[in-house]
Amino acid sequence: MTQPMASAQGVGTLLREWRQRRRLSQMDLALEADISTRHLSFVETGRSHPSREMVLHLATHLNVPLREQNLLLTAAGYAPVFPERSLQDPSLQAARQALDLILQGHEPYPALLVDRHWNLQAMNRAIPPLLEGLPEHLLQAPVNVLRLSLHPEGLAPGIENLAEWRAHLLERLKRQVDLTADPVLMDLLAELQAYPAPRGIRAQVTSDIAIPLRLRTSQGVLSFLSTTTVFGTPVEVTLSELALETFFPADAFTLQVLQGQTV
Numbered sequence: 152m153t154q155p156m157a158s159a160q161g162v163g164t165l166l167r168e169w170r171q172r173r174r175l176s177q178m179d180l181a182l183e184a185d186i187s188t189r190h191l192s193f194v195e196t197g198r199s200h201p202s203r204e205m206v207l208h209l210a211t212h213l214n215v216p217l218r219e220q221n222l223l224l225t226a227a228g229y230a231p232v233f234p235e236r237s238l239q240d241p242s243l244q245a246a247r248q249a250l251d252l253i254l255q256g257h258e259p260y261p262a263l264l265v266d267r268h269w270n271l272q273a274m275n276r277a278i279p280p281l282l283e284g285l286p287e288h289l290l291q292a293p294v295n296v297l298r299l300s301l302h303p304e305g306l307a308p309g310i311e312n313l314a315e316w317r318a319h320l321l322e323r324l325k326r327q328v329d330l331t332a333d334p335v336l337m338d339l340l341a342e343l344q345a346y347p348a349p350r351g352i353r354a355q356v357t358s359d360i361a362i363p364l365r366l367r368t369s370q371g372v373l374s375f376l377s378t379t380t381v382f383g384t385p386v387e388v389t390l391s392e393l394a395l396e397t398f399f400p401a402d403a404f405t406l407q408v409l410q411g412q413t414v
Contacts, residue, residue, distance in 0.1 A: 177191050206223050271292075
């Protein structure tokens with residue numbers, strides 16, 4: 152069945168935007184996707200209507216997130232192929248149980264699970280003690296962990312290396328905005344950038360791995376290194392957008408405190 156030209160123009164425009172966002176020329180993408188530049192040009196301008204397989208083929212080479220791949224398919228007149236279900240859906244029970252085991256297994260070190268907008272989905276028992284004394288309005292669901300970290304009433308006043316940690320988080324969020332073009336993340340980035348920055352201190356991120364979080368607590372200054380695990384999957388939107396943030400002690404004092412030892 153021939154698709155209406157309006158749909159073809161819609162998907163072509165979206166594909167062109169994703170190609171430009173990835174800083175690829177038509178020739179670059181055509182070579183990567185093993186199609187002719189002429190055909191790609193016709194798809195982008197709406198002169199040729201792409202098949203469902205071609206939409207997914209180009210989206211894969213453009214590293215388009217699954218949620219946005221569904222939007223591309225819809226714009227081309229096809230039904231979405233990647234399901235999106237709540238993490239509480241019975242069909243994701245096995246995945247949720249596995250995530251809970253990972254969170255619990257990381258104790259006594261902190262770990263949390265966030266969605267694509269950095270909203271808290273789950274955490275282990277090591278997280279709540281780090282949030283003691285924070286205002287209730289920042290802890291009401293949905294709790295955004297980036298807002299919680301950088302808000303002037305959140306963790307920010309207790310972060311000893313706030314300038315460095317702030318630069319690190321903002322850079323991560325900027326890269327995520329570039330990757331997804333998510334308007335919610337764009338708004339979040341603008342909000343976080345508007346929060347007061349430490350005066351007289353300019354920080355630049357030099358390493359994603361070596362930047363610690365140094366947090367003042369009732370037990371002293373705890374220092375953490377963090378890692379991020381992404382659960383990529385070719386068939387499920389919800390799981391593909393989750394990220395597990397795990398924190399490890401960055402010095403002997405933090406290790407002893409978290410393990411309940413006397414310093």
